[in-house]
Amino acid sequence: MANQNDSFIDEVTDELRRDRLFTAFRRYGWIAIALILALVGGAAWREHSNSRAESSARAWGDAIMAADDAENRVAALEGIDAGDVAGRKVLAEMLAAGAEAEAGQADKASQRLLAAADEPGLEPLLRDLAQLKAVMVAGAEMDAAQRDGILAALSKPGAPFEMLALEQKAVALIGAGRTEDAIVLIRQIQQKDGLSEPLRRRLAEMMITLGADPDEAQGPGPQSTTVAPSE
Known part of the structure; x- marks a missing residue:
């Protein structure tokens, strides 16, 4: 009899457990379904967005290539719709500026x-x-104070274009007739880590043009690499 009672109690307990589980599912199951739908929908939306972004980038690239072959490159580049992507607009402006410089x-x-x-x-x-390209394109025609301000910011240690900005400082010193300061600055640049081979060659050529040994050891630093006249 005890076994029968125990079996009956177990059956009742199982039924109650199933009933509670079914009730909980009816009450909260929609949350799980909503989460699943959200995950699936989110993945589909990301895939759709990525596809649209890729198509937009491809169309923009094709327009850039077509504009570069156009008779009036500047006008063609100005007519390209960059959308709300600032980087695309600036890249097109750089290409247009290059065409203007060539002209x-x-x-x-x-x-x-x-x-x-x-x-x-x-x-x-x-x-x-x-900014660096603006300095390089303008050369000696740029206001000296403006050029010095730009190059001072671009040549800070660790800046992305530190070496190229320092090279432009040396070019400006040469243009201002400050040969000795230019030579000392070039030697300082030559001692820096991470110098690219093309830049190393350009610096050596500048030293030769200035009548200095391109491989001479670094000397004392210049009093100032600022080219703008002091007031």
Whole structure:
């Protein structure tokens, strides 16, 4: 009799457990279903968004290539819709500035690059690149104080274009007739780690042009690498 009672109690307990589970599922099961649908829907949306972004980037790239082959490259590049992507707009502006520089419009190209560098939401790397290109394109025609300010920021230790900005400082010193300061600065650059081979060659060529030994050891630092005249 005891075994029968125990069996009956077990059956009742199982039934109660199943009934409670069914009740809980009816009460909370929709949450699990909603979570599953959200996960599946989110994955589908991400895939759709990625596909749209890829198509947009491909179309923009095709437009850039077509504009580069156009007779009026600047106008063609200006007509490309970059959407709300600041980087695309600035890259197109850089290409347009390059076309202007090739056409002998260095000042116009430099102003375009400086304006592009001020584009809201632009990544710091592209901003720095646009500013550096503006200095290189303008050359001696850029206001010395403006050039010095830009190069001072770009040549800070660890900056992405530190070496190239230092090279432009040396170029500016040479242009200002400060040969000795330029030589000392070039030697300092030559001692830095991570110097690319093309830059190393350019620095050596600059030293030869200045009548200095391209491989001479580093000397004392210059009094100042600022080119703008002091007031």
